Amino acid sequence: MFDFVSFIPRAIVQGIPLLFGCTGETLTEKSGNLNLGLPGVMYVGGISGVIGAFLYEQSVGSAGVNGFLAVFIPLICCLLGSLLMGLLYCFLTVTLRANQNVTGLAMTTFGVGFGNFFGGSLIKLSGADVPSIALSATSACFKKSLPFASNLGWFGKIFLSYGFLAYVAVIIAFVCAYVLKRTKVGLHLRAVGESPNTADAAGINVNKYKYMATCIGCMIAGLGGLYYVMDYACGVWSNDAFGDRGWLALALVIFTIWKPNVAVFASILFGGLYILYLFIPTGMNLAVKELYKMLPYVVTIIVLVISSMRNKRENQPPASLGLAYFREER
């Protein structure tokens, strides 16, 4: 019998970093910016949080950790780090109108390098013999779940057993969905991504919206990196451990046809596909497990193909995605 009670929570914790990344990138793409630097941004978000937590733990010693500060400092560091990445991307693509694909890829190179470099430096500073840093005290604060959750059996395990960032991810996703669909800001943002010309003529400050959406999107995505280190990985940073989740989050954006509320469920589905190989009995044949790991990618391809075949107007990417805007273009 398939063990749903242990499968679902694991799928969810796998899905949360993707959800952060996907929500952030959706906001960004709605403004017409295709940020292929997302993996880099999530790395920077993660390592910035780690640096903050590391410095804090070092200064007070792991015994004297104050719960509030232990959460607050990494959180601020993470948001700041990813904000800077967002500003960099915007400066290059919006102000300087550089090619978005190339800028994004360069940001990924930079961001992943940044993460691994500082990760490596901290590992050296902490003098550990394993190539990782453990921030267990900080992580404990991030992972704190409701005290009575464990008493509620399967219900508690499936719904209440997560650290606060997981709930934040879901809330942010729903808020973004609401903002995009029901508010003026969302309407303006959609117009900017669809047709910056029109938005501009309507008196919307296109560059401001692009900056705002991309920077906020990057900050949300950065939280995904933070969640991964502090909650999923129990405060252990090791280089390259975050892997290709950033790319997967990019795929998820298209998979969810630019709807953050759909992303909540799709990210859990993806998380599930990501770890399904652990739950499928394959006996001693380890090789087959590698094939199961292909699932999320194959599913994305299938969804991509089907949605392009159906070709419904509402399900298309923002029309000006990937294009720089210059008002006086002739």
Add this chain to the structure above:
Amino acid sequence: MDNKTPAVRMRNITKTFGPVVANDKVWLDIYRGEILALLGENGSGKTTLMNMLSGIYFPDEGEISIDGKEVVIRSPKDAFDLGIGMIHQHFKLVDVLTAAENIVLGLNEPGRLDLEKVAERVRGICQAYGFEVDPYQKIYDMSVSQKQTVEIIKVLYRGADILILDEPTAVLTPQETDKLFAVLRNMRDDGKAIVIITHKLHEVEDLSDRVAVLRHGQFIGDMPTKTTNAQEMTNMMVGHAVTLNIDRPEPVNPKPRIEVKNLTVRSIDGVLKLDDVSFTANSGEILGIAGISGCGQKELLEAIAGLQPVESGSISYIEDNGEKEELIGKDPLAIADMGVSLSFVPEDRLGMGLVANMDLADNMMLRSFRRGKGFFTDRKSPRKLAQEVVADLEVKTPSIATPVRRLSGGNVQKVLVGREIASAPTVLLTAYAVRGLDINSSYTIYDLINRQKQAGVAVIYVGEDLDVLLELADRILVLCGGKVSGIVEGRGAQKRDVGMMMTRLGGKNADE
């Protein structure tokens, strides 16, 4: 009128785009309670001037004052705040949003977004002026005139009292035009200042109180419409007295060349574009095609050129010896392989006929690059052809290595036409061949087309200017809503009759 403060006063406005001077020290006054027609040929800088008023462009030099106060319009938002609203020729609407969403776009009314309330107000405006629009309909589901209506409501919704309309009638049927004009007169009587950009003289006479003329980016003059006439306005527009005289040599030995029978075409969305169209085009003759824009002209030419899937009917090419060959179901390559030399000058010159970023020589290769057996292309003959075209048609270009997007509209068209006739076609299709061209370039093009006709080519000429069609074409096929409204002899045809046929099937004296 002289002692009134103008609603808008523009002084010494200059705007350049790279080496092109679009506006050169332009003066313009716009008054309330008046409809001003801004008249000028295409490319004379009308739209650029108005774009500076609506905040799309920022002038290089000059001052703008509103109601006597000097202002700076940095962005469309500034323009709205000053009560200026512009309805662009290319609609500024977001396709995937609804009418109501488009209308409130960019407005920062306090409170949350309440589309219900917006829809209510939109219905109110519709009622006041007799518009018909469903606020919840998505733009991509709308017809052109519905989209224009949304644009106008958008401006009214913002309480604009200075309205600028950029060639609003180009896409409308006569009935729709009348309706629009009635609305505009209402607004004028309401005390609004209205500017209508146009190059159609009869609209100026019909609607405006005052007319201002631009030529080559310069302000030529303005006067009350009552005191002027079409001839004077034309002279001001083109700079010298023009006689609209186009050569029309007699057809040489006309023989049927293209025979279209019962052609029916639907667009991708399933809209009927051509309905049971039949006609014959003869060699050595110009067949003009008249009709309001969007009546199937584009589809007709593209169907003949093998670019448009056809629902039913037949298009045959008739050889000199009378042999017929079917063109339907063949793409341009297959048609060329049959030995049919068919040239097509499409409406969208830089987006379809030419590659904007390639230079003249590379653009010459578009038709001929497959020639020769080898794997590599022949670069020499296109270069030679480019040089010939530049020399023969007096194309103004720094060199043949200049990307065609850098050329002016007239020169672009000369390059395109030059290439198309270089292949010695037997059929020449042209769509709006002189659109956006100055008078001299237009005459060069007419001349080229006439020479093709005399060489025995079957020319199909789609035009928008009836006066030109009546002077140039040997026969005129009039389309109305995708149907053949009638075919008339070019010689002796009356403009009024053809105009009637464009708007109503059969008109009143369709012959043949």
Add this chain to the structure above:
Amino acid sequence: MNKQNKGPLVHIVKRAALPWYGSWGIRALAILLALVACALVTTVTTGENPIAVYAAMIDGAFGTVRKTWITFQNVAILLCISLAVTPAFRMRFWNIGAEGQTLIGCLATASCMILLADKVPNWLLICVMVVAAIVAGAVWGMIPAIFKAKWNTNETLFTLMMNYVATQLVAFFVIYWEVPKGAGKIGIINQSSELGWLPQLGNKYLLSIVVVAIVTVLMYLYLNYSKHGYEIAVVGESERTARYVGIKVEKVIVRTMVVSGAVCGLAGLLLVGGINHTVTTTIVGGRGFTAVMVSWLAKFNPIFMVFTSLLLVFLERGAGEIATDFGLNHSFGDILTGIILFFIIGCEFFINYKISFRKAAGKEE
């Protein structure tokens, strides 16, 4: 007289065109500034003397004859993959799947080496390897192209996902063929017999360099002088124009991606058959993505790509040297690469646009 009579402070207009020395001057200046910025970052984050760090980087890339050979070999592989993605980019087909296309070429090569080593003569084995690698890469490139041509399926994402499918496929076979059992890796294939190893030209580095040099020239001719190359350019600029002159756009898309994939497959062949003699999931090492930048920085010109790939390989090799010399982390090179790229990307703006500042407060110019 009126306080608000001010235009925008900065005003940006598109430049007509810059003479070649102007644009290259700006690029050179950008690289110079980037090096200064990198020096600052180096000093601030590591406390090392930047001059020493740069010297170490040059030493790392060209310090000894062997290091220089390895650098050029790496340039060859990166250049090969960059050449592969270029036809697709010229067609505005955003192929970021070169990683997977190369990897699948590697896998095909390795499979031949493992399965056929003792069954066919060595010359035949090598022929089969060449064909298999090229076909595998071509197929991997063709799959997204078919869907793009038929249904306009987003190629950026499709090719990206194909990378991971390829990675997992390799992961599967690595475990399937692992030597020894439980090691989780294949190890050097045919180490003693050297069956299926590509022949050496003089030394073990030269073969890849020569092959890629030939491919560079061929690709240059293909893109600039062949009928196919012309069709690619037309399709990239305007699909409507392409259809108008009777170019079958779908066919061109698929054909171009087959070429793209095939050259990637060739890179895979060189990697496995000529250099590493093994296959791992990370054998391509992100070159598929770096290639995008190499190609773009060179404005899709195969000859310029020689220099841009050299720049990026130099940074990577140099960074490796810093890592050992100064005890820094290898990833420091990625940071420097990123900074230099940002500067180069940003400087394009100053090539394409002109900024004019509003003249001082006076209202008349």
